[in-house]
Structure formats: structure tokens, C-alpha cells
Amino acid sequence: MPETMRRIVIENSDEISKKWLEEVAKKKNEDYTSTISEELYESTNREFVNVIFASINKQQNLKVLTEFSDRLINLGWPLSYITDGLQTFRRVTIDFILNQSEKVDSDYLSRILNVVDDWVEPIIKQLVREYSGSWEHTVSLQRLALQELSAPLIPVMENITIMPLIGTIDTERAKLIMENLLDGVIKNNAEVVLIDITGVPVVDTMVAHHIIQAAEAVRLIGATCILVGIRPEIAQTIVNLGIDLSKFPTKSSLRKGFNTALKLTNRDIVSLSDDKDQDISNLLDSLK
Template identity: 45%
Template sequence: MNKKMAEYIQQNNGEIIAKWQELMKNEKNERSFQMMPQDLMDQTSKEFADLMLSNLLESHQAYESRLNDFAEKVVRLGWSVTFVTKAIDHFSEVVFEGMEDAGLITQENFRAFFKEFNNWIIPIRDSTVATYSKTWERTVSLQKIALQELSASLIPVFDKVSVMPLVGTIDTERARLIMENLLEGVVNHRAEVVLLDITGVPVVDTMVAHHIIQAADAVRLVGAKCMLVGIRPEIAQTIVTLGINLNEFTTTSTLQRGVEQALAWTNRKIVEVEAE
């Protein structure tokens, strides 16, 4: 029966993919498939059909290789795991109904084919979901590491003056990374003034403020001054409401003002030079 199923899919591949695409487009809660360019949709649909067919014809190793490649692709395309399982169910539905219409599945062999379809679909659904989940977790982990590295670097802007732009939510793990990079950067760049720019931090609560205060204290211990810049009005209001004490900080609303203050601390200033 596996052979008959495989032959039917191979002989009617184009028609199956077309019907499957229509079912996928009708999934109203999922826009990722509907928003795809037609050429990308056709290519992805063919790869999916080949994946479903390979589970019937190819070795387990070859199928696993296809599955890993496809899982990485749909994660990049933004497919949810629910959408992936619907894709599998819709494909089997199209094939089953097509084989019924072609007279290959009859009342006499219905139960046998139904059992064979379950033996085909259930394992492929389980393995696909498992592979998708691993791929998604690995992707999220890599993205998190990349964000941490990008948003916790100390950047020298002038001699003795460095800036650390903070982006995104600051949790305990990120606070540890910020502290390490901050202290290492102060020593390596011989910074005397460090500006912590929180323009890109969406929320400053008690925990975030605690991490920032700890970082400033650590900077002072290695002989540098720390300034907090990028305090937006809503952040200032939150700090006051929560009763967070930032009295030991010099704070400014913008990075530009912070740089001007940092230069003053190092006995320098920005002056305009008239063109001759």
C-alpha cells in the first residue's frame, strides 16, 4: 500500500500541491504562508511534498536529512508548530481524498488504507514536531546570544570616554554579561568615564535599576566614573514612582548631553570652529 500511495503522489504531484496550497492559504490565523511570494511558496510547497514522499520511499537517514533542512527553512519563514502540523494533516487529507476519487481506496480496502495512512502520518507528524522544536530552540538561543553580544559592548568614543548602549530587556543573565563586558572594557580602553545608554531599554523597573546600580558601583571600584544617559520622560516617571534611588548617578536625557558632560570631566569640551 505504501507503494500505491507513493505512486499516486508522484503521478499527481502538481494537482496535490495546488489543492494543498489552497487549504494552507485558508488558514486565517496564519499569515506567514499567505504573505510569501508565489515563487517561494511554490518552492516551499514542492520541498514539503518531497519530504512527505521521502518518508515512504527513502531510507530513514535520507528522510531525517530532508526533515532537518525543511525545519530550518520553515522556522526562518515564521511558521508556527501548529501550522506545520496542519500542513501535514492537509497534505494527507488531499492525498486520501484524491485516492478515493481515483477509485484506489474503496469500501473493501478502506480500513486497511486508513490504518496505513495513520502509520504514515502519525510518525511523520511526531518527528517533524520534534525536529521543528529543536530547530526553533536552537535558533532562539543563537538569536539571544547575538543580541546579548551586540547590546553589551563597551565602545570608546573619545580618549578616556566610552559608551555602552543597552538594548532590550535586562534580565539576570544579561546583567552578568553587561557587568563582565563593562569591567573588561574599562580596563582595556583605559576609560575614565563610562556612559550607560538605556535609550533602547523598554522598561526600567526595580530589578533593572538594581543591575544598573551594581554595574556603576563596579565601575567606580576600578577607578572610573559612570553616567546614566537616555532617560526618557516615561522612564524618569517610573523611577520616581518606584522610589528608586539614583542620587549617586549623574543622569542625562540624551547621549549627546552625556558626552558633553563626560568631556568636561576629562577637562575637554566641544567647540565650533569657524570656517576660514
């Protein structure tokens, strides 16, 4: 910005700020800021206009404005708050400069517009890049979190783990299931893995193929895979499609599958007799 116009803007910062705050305040109840408290909204607006003038004083040093935008990103304010605010500031600034001029012709108006645009546009572009980078990072983290949740391997007992599957299984998710299964079996020293497909709405040829591959991979590293959650409609579909699931155990429920897993690891569920229950109760009473 030429020094003459810069001086006009700086020397009249209070008046320009007042006008800008009035314009921005009108947007409060119209859009994304309607849920923000009046106190927070007003304090943020004052800080915003101050860092804009700070960037003018520092001759397009955007550090102060960047730090301000980083705080807004962390607080979850939308990018449109900054872009709308800068566009409003551009309009208010241009109007003020024109009102201070005795004579305004087309050349002078064009020069003012170009000068202010050259100052505001780089700020907007930088902030858009920062916001885009921040949101891309956030989306990437969310994608990783969803991937971890989409195929979790849960150790429920020594040498026994369960992988509950919910939703549609596509090729990408099947690859993740395979990776998590193999890594989890080795990490948890699992002897038996139960794959629970109760929450899988459709088991077609592709899904069954992926499950068979996963079970075969588990077998190759020395563990047993039990497929549980075989509902009647899924059983009928598997039979109609001619899918062979005879290579590994299948059970209709997680409970039955877990009982089988206990037997495969040389364990069983036993009921305590009434006398043993009484002995335990007496022991607990003596410890009180």
C-alpha cells in the same frame, strides 16, 4: 507499509499526486501561503509531493524529506505547511486505496488507517522536532542579540565610553549592565564611563541600587562613572526615596556629562578663531 499497499501507492503516484496538488491548492488563499507567489507555491508543492513518494520508495528513509524541510526552514515557511500537507496526503492516499478495493469492511478500513498512520506519523514527529530545534536556536540567538543591545557600551573617544540605557531595568538586566560595564572598561581602557538613563522611564529604589552598584564596581577598577539624564521628576523621586548618589557625578544631560568627562581626562572643547579658520580654508584650497 506492507508491500501490497506500497506498490498500489507507488504505481499510482501520478494520480495521487494530482489529487493532492488539487487539495493543497485550495488552501492557497486561505492561510499563511496567501502572500507567496503562485509560481513558487506550485513548484514547492510539486517538490513536496515528490519527496514524500521518495520517502515511500526508500522505506521510511527520511533523509530526502528532512533536506526539503531544512530548505523550508531557511526560507521561513511555517511548520503548518508541512504538517497540513502530510495530513492532506494521508487523507488522499487512504481515499485512493479504499476506492481501489472491491469490498471494504471495518477491519480492512482499520488496517489501512493504521498502516498509513504508521507511515505518516513518524515523518510528522521528526519534522516537528526539527522545526522546534530550529526555532529554539533562532530564539536563543535573538535573545543574545537583545541582551547585547539592552546594555551596549560605546567607546566615543579615547578613554571615554557611554552606556545608553532604554526601558525598564530588572535584576537580570542589571546583572548584564554590570558585566558589560566592567568588561568594556577594561577592554577599552576607559577612564570615564557615562551611564545615560534618559530613556529609563522609572528610577525607583531597586533601579538606583543597581546603578550605584555598577558605578561602585567601575570605581573599584580605576574608572569614574558619571550618571547623566537626570530629569526633574527623577531627581525628585531620588530625593523623596532618600537615595544617596553623592559618591559619583551626576548631570542632567549627556552633553554636560561629556564635557565633565573631557575635563576629567585633561581635555577641553575650544573654538577656533576666525584667523585660524581662514588659515585652514587656505590650506585646503592649496591642496585642491
